[in-house]
Amino acid sequence: MFFSIIIPLYNRPDEINELLHTLTLQAYRNFEVLIIEDGSVRDAKEIVESYRDRLNVRYYFKPNEGQGFSRNYGFARAKGDYFIVFDSDCLIPPGYLQNVYSFLTSSYVDAFGGPDGAHASFTPVQKAISYSMTSPFTTGGIRGNKKHLGPYHPRSFNMGLSRQVWEKTGGFILTRLGEDIELSIRIQSLGFKTALIPGALVYHKRRTSFLQFYKQIHFFGRARINIYRFFPSQLKPVHAFPAAFTLFLFVTIVANIFGSFMGILGDAVLVLFILLIFFHSWMVNKSAKVAFLSIFAAFIQLVAYGLGFIQDFVKRVIFKHA
Template sequence: MFFSVIIPLYNRPQEIDELLHSLTLQTYPHFEVIVVEDGSSVAAEAIVARYQDLLNVSYYAKANEGQGFARNYGFARAKGDYFIVFDSDVLVPATYFQTVIDGLERDGWDAFGGPDAAHRSFTSIQKAISYSMTSPFTTGGIRGNKRHVGVFHPRSFNMGLSKAVYKKTGGFKLARRSEDIEFSIRMLACGFRVGLIPEAFVYHKRRATFVQFFKQTNFFGKGRIDIYRMFPQELKAVHALPTIFTIGLFTLLLLNVFFVIFDTKGYFLSALTITGNMLLLSYSLLLFAHACMQTKSMVVGFLSVIAAYTQLIAYGTGFLESYVTDVLLKNNGR
């Protein structure tokens, strides 16, 4: 089996260096690598060139259109039986391709996705962000795993598809924002077998700061409404949970401020505020304890609480903003 690895790239030369290095360590050698520079102002051509003798790698530069169309550009030039899509900020375990082969032989997927994990070299913030994106106590339970909510949709940081899937679907139809979910839905609509290979994980760096992470997950929340507008049946009640959490959190903060300022003795509001505070504290302690057990670090455990709140608030506000502007107010701009 021959694989084509497609990597869209935009102003991340250091990341592509680390990713290509991880690919030189693969135990299964039958693959090519196609790097598509999508209008970067900081080109990585010289870095990619250093791997010419170590990998079967091709480099292409094109005008910026977004990662979805950059992947299509790579698909059109790929020779593999299966196309593997990676984001530039991943590291690939040495046995990845053999693991994929084993999973395909076992389950017969036409297209698949794999999970992500934190590498030991990641910063504490990156490990905390990785925890929040995979935890069953955050939207990690929504995104997809063995016990995922609804139909599994591969995500583009770690996605594979057969050449037949590409030929039938034509690849990505959206340039960016939820382009992988839309693509997955069309794969399934065409009758292809799409599923998870749980052992085929990659180490996903994601963002280096909580500010960057907020912007990214806010984008994800908006993207869920994009999907709803195209495929209304794909929106589930569980997708609104971060928004409900965010509204509840800000309501609780206002109640606490109200009681500090006015020192009210109202029994109902007092009980409601105290109960809310206790629930919030219990949730935070649950996150901290679980993250400490998962990461073996109290520092990462503490940062994971911050990451989880950042994720839920960012996703929730992005979801709510797009729902109001694009659905209620029917603003078709993106």
């Protein structure tokens, strides 16, 4: 099986250098790499070219269109039987492709996704963010959990699809705002089979500061409503949990200001939530510092997603604005 690895890139030369280095260490060697530079000001051409003696790699520069259409650009030029998409801020363990190959040859699926985790080299903030995005006490636990609710929707930071899927779907019809979930739903609607491959784990850096994390997750909350425009039935109660948490937090703060009993009750719930996050993160990360930072990461994730969800729900669903 020949894999085509497609990586859209925008102003992140340092990240692609680290990612390409991890690809040189893959145990399974039958693959090519396509770097799609999406109109970057800080391009990575020289860095990519420096890997030509170690990887079967091709570099393309195109006008800026966003990650979804940049992946399509790569699909159209790929030679593989199976396409794999990574975000540029991922590090790929040496056994990744071997694990994918073994899974597909024993239990073939038309498209797959894999989980993400924190690498030992990540900063405490990055580890806290990674914990929040994968914790059972936040919405992140559904992203790479074998016991996810409903059909599994591969996410584009770590996603694979067959050439047949690409030819049938035409790839991404959105370039941002939930483009990967839209494609995953469309793949399933056409009768293709999807699955989570637990061994297809990547180390996902995500963002290096809480402010960047807030902006990214706020965007995710808006994206969920954008998906609702195409597939209303795919908006589930679980997707509204961050919005409900955000409203609960607001009501608790107001109740405390006015000395209401609801404030005391809300405080008790929040303290319990904080303790759960702290001790679970400490157990997972073996670090009290990361556990402490995980509290902030969890609140930022839930509030940012909740506010983005509420913002576009009011705008697009209630007031019907495009």
